[in-house]
Amino acid sequence: MSASIVIFYILAAVIIGGGLLAVTERKIFRSAVYLLFSLIGIAGLYFYLNYEFLGAVQIVVYVGGIVVLIIFSIFLTAESGDDMKKPNLWRVTFSGLATLFACLLVLWLIQGHLFVSNTGTALEPNVRNIGRQMLSTAEHGYILPFEVVSILLLAAMIGCIVIAMKIKPKT
């Protein structure tokens, strides 16, 4: 058993354990912190697979952005120290059974499927290649989705401001 495999299993334990605790923990603030651990584990998995750029993006956007946003919204809305209401037993039982059987079905399908690898010269996923292809207007370039996503982000930003804005009554 080499160090690489040990690191992989540690990452897997952090991801799945963090996810499980995030969906079962009764205190909402602790739940957000477990989600943080799970997301950091996923960033570690990207680094493990040599996708350094994606790992960095994962940490910057999810850990630095979305989780902080969620924690702020917890402080703005809920009483973060209190326990949440216990979900009723009927719902927990049947959701658990449904997801467990679906998970087992998908795992069985994965085990039985033979994945055929594409034998080509490997393209290094570094920032240079990613940036060149993303902003290229040639055949396999991604400039159009890039622009569409930038417009989407602008629309989302304006939408958030409009939704969360308080309208002052006219005096």
Added chain:
Amino acid sequence: MNEIGLTHILVISTSLFFIGVYGFLTRRNMITMLMAVELILNSVNINFVAFNKFLYPDKLDGVFFIIFNIAIAAAEAAVAIAIIINLYRSHKSIDISDADEMKY
């Protein structure tokens, strides 16, 4: 079991996906439901990375899908939290069963 292959990573992403689905079904609090959705989106991203790494190493399309996914997930989280905060102002609650005016 002497090398980490595609199947190992697919097992992780499948487990994480269904953990997210379980959380989405059992939680009644809007912020925790949003957290479960984030888990689901992240498991999909792991799948894209794994397929790009092991099946199509000569292309970069999986990387672009992940970058766009992360951008859209960020926009979705921001809009959802704006809606939740606005709902908290008017209902004084973020429980999903208290927001049923449009149910019928």
